[in-house]
Amino acid sequence: MTGKALKRALIITDAWSPQTNGVVTTLESVIRLLPEQGFEVDVIHPGLFSTMALPSYPEIRIARDPWRMGAMIEALRPDTIHIATEGPLGLWARQWLGRRLVPYTTSLHTKFPEYIAERTGLPVGLGYRFLRWFHRPALHTLCTTESHRRELEQWGLRDLVVWGRGVDTDLFRPRARRPRRWPRLLYVGRVALEKNLEAFLRLDVPGDKFVVGDGPARATLEARFPDATWLGYLHGEALAVEYADADVFVFPSLTDTFGLVMLEALASGTPVAAYPVTGPLDIVLHGVTGMLSDDLGAAVRGALELDRAACRTYAQTQNWSCIAARMARHFVAIDWRDRPPARHGFGLSRGAT
Numbered sequence: 001m002t003g004k005a006l007k008r009a010l011i012i013t014d015a016w017s018p019q020t021n022g023v024v025t026t027l028e029s030v031i032r033l034l035p036e037q038g039f040e041v042d043v044i045h046p047g048l049f050s051t052m053a054l055p056s057y058p059e060i061r062i063a064r065d066p067w068r069m070g071a072m073i074e075a076l077r078p079d080t081i082h083i084a085t086e087g088p089l090g091l092w093a094r095q096w097l098g099r100r101l102v103p104y105t106t107s108l109h110t111k112f113p114e115y116i117a118e119r120t121g122l123p124v125g126l127g128y129r130f131l132r133w134f135h136r137p138a139l140h141t142l143c144t145t146e147s148h149r150r151e152l153e154q155w156g157l158r159d160l161v162v163w164g165r166g167v168d169t170d171l172f173r174p175r176a177r178r179p180r181r182w183p184r185l186l187y188v189g190r191v192a193l194e195k196n197l198e199a200f201l202r203l204d205v206p207g208d209k210f211v212v213g214d215g216p217a218r219a220t221l222e223a224r225f226p227d228a229t230w231l232g233y234l235h236g237e238a239l240a241v242e243y244a245d246a247d248v249f250v251f252p253s254l255t256d257t258f259g260l261v262m263l264e265a266l267a268s269g270t271p272v273a274a275y276p277v278t279g280p281l282d283i284v285l286h287g288v289t290g291m292l293s294d295d296l297g298a299a300v301r302g303a304l305e306l307d308r309a310a311c312r313t314y315a316q317t318q319n320w321s322c323i324a325a326r327m328a329r330h331f332v333a334i335d336w337r338d339r340p341p342a343r344h345g346f347g348l349s350r351g352a353t
Contacts (some may be wrong), residue, residue: 009039009331010078012069012280014087015109016045019060020213022260023109026165027084030324037328042076044069044089056119057192057216066092073097080331081105086112086134098137103332106135107142107163108152111278114255115194128155133161139329143284144258161330166320167263171236174269174312175244183207183304186246188239188261188268189253191215199252201225205297212242229283243268248303251280252296259283266290267315269308273299289314 011031015023031041049063066088073081073096081097081104083090090106097104113127135141135157142163149160152223185207187200192215201209201221209228222230243249245250249265251274259279262272266283272290274280284290289311291302 002062006035006040007038007079008076008218009034009328010044010073010076010081011041011084012044012081012089012093013084014046014062014089015085016043016047018128020235022165022258023085025260026109029166029168030327033324034328036321037325039080039328039331042078044072044093046089048072053169059214059216063088069093069163072097077336078334080204080334082107082327082331083138085109088133090134092251094134094137102334103139104137104334105142105330105332106138106142108135108148108157109144109257111255111257118194118255125155128157132156139332142327142330145278147278148257148280151278161326163326165258165260165263165318166323166324167260167267167281167315167318168320168344169267169316169318171240172243173240174308175241177245180208183247184210184245185300186210186212186242186249186265187252188212188243188249188264191218192220193217194253194255196252196254197221199296200250201228203250203300207247207300210242210246212239217228218301239264240268243270246270248273248291250274250296250300251277253277260263262290263315263318266311267318269312271303271306271311272309273303277301283312285314 013027015021017024034041046061046063049064049068051061052064054060054062071094083093083104083106105189113124116122116127117124138334140159140161142161143152144160144163149162152160187197189195191197191213210231211228212231212234214232243265249270249272250264251259251272253278256279262283265272266289272284273296274284274290274292275294276292280292286292291299293299
């Protein structure tokens with residue numbers, strides 16, 4: 001894009017550093033590469049507001065005064081706007097943009113209804129009703145995989161675009177591995193109820209279990225499973241070393257839409273053991289880069305036999321530049337001088353039901 005002025009994109013997100021999760025990794029990765037697609041990026045995130053801890057998840061801070069965002073958007077007047085999350089900032093932005101008939105895009109990263117159902121017992125259908133309402137005014141909603149798109153369409157969501165995910169193959173790469181007596185089995189991610197981590201910790205297979213990550217369920221699980229090694233959050237080189245040193249990466253989640261950590265493991269040469277559900281089904285080549293089975297122990301035993309070089313080769317085809325390009329391709333231009341009238345379908349007129 002040399003010699004050409006960059007357009008300005010605004011991303012509004014409730015998930016941002018210092019949070020550690022796949023949503024933050026995805027946003028940071030594409031933002032770094034969007035200038036290659038002709039966009040400089042501003043981010044409205046919780047750190048710009050007064051915050052409070054998310055109930056039952058104190059490490060996540062959410063904005064207490066999102067109404068301050070209107071003045072920020074007016075000051076920036078970006079060429080395009082993307083709402084990345086359905087939290088307080090996303091909700092306020094949806095209403096503000098709808099009242100002013102400003103078009104925008106959204107993205108959907110997690111199985112939010114299933115998470116809420118797991119934590120509260122509320123019906124899953126109620127969560128999807130909320131998602132239909134939230135995303136209906138968007139011109140495009142980016143989702144993670146083809147199987148996730150099909151699931152969302154069955155719940156009545158529309159205008160979906162498969163976005164995908166990438167991996168940093170320079171950071172996550174095969175490395176020298178430490179000597180061991182038993183296989184090293186690794187989990188990386190949030191230590192939370194919805195991640196089904198207990199299925200990994202209860203596995204009766206030969207091997208030493210390592211957990212990288214933290215979250216609201218850690219204290220309980222660490223007390224119940226003291227034989228596992230609990231490493232807390234790791235980042236950068238320290239995290240990459242753990243991926244490369246593992247014999248198998250175990251992904252026990254039943255509710256993730258993608259599972260970026262699986263790509264990071266594969267880039268490090270480590271095969272994946274997982275259940276055959278959305279996420280693993282889109283990422284893991286069964287019998288080549290990992291094993292998928294309703295019997296997670298059998299998946300682990302099978303993954304130990306796989307060729308680590310095949311895992312690395314596959315991961316090298318997954319590129320963050322392609323993901324950034326796909327996002328930019330679906331951005332919607334805003335003309336602040338002549339906002340589209342309500343009859344064109346933008347704003348609350350389209351999303352009020």
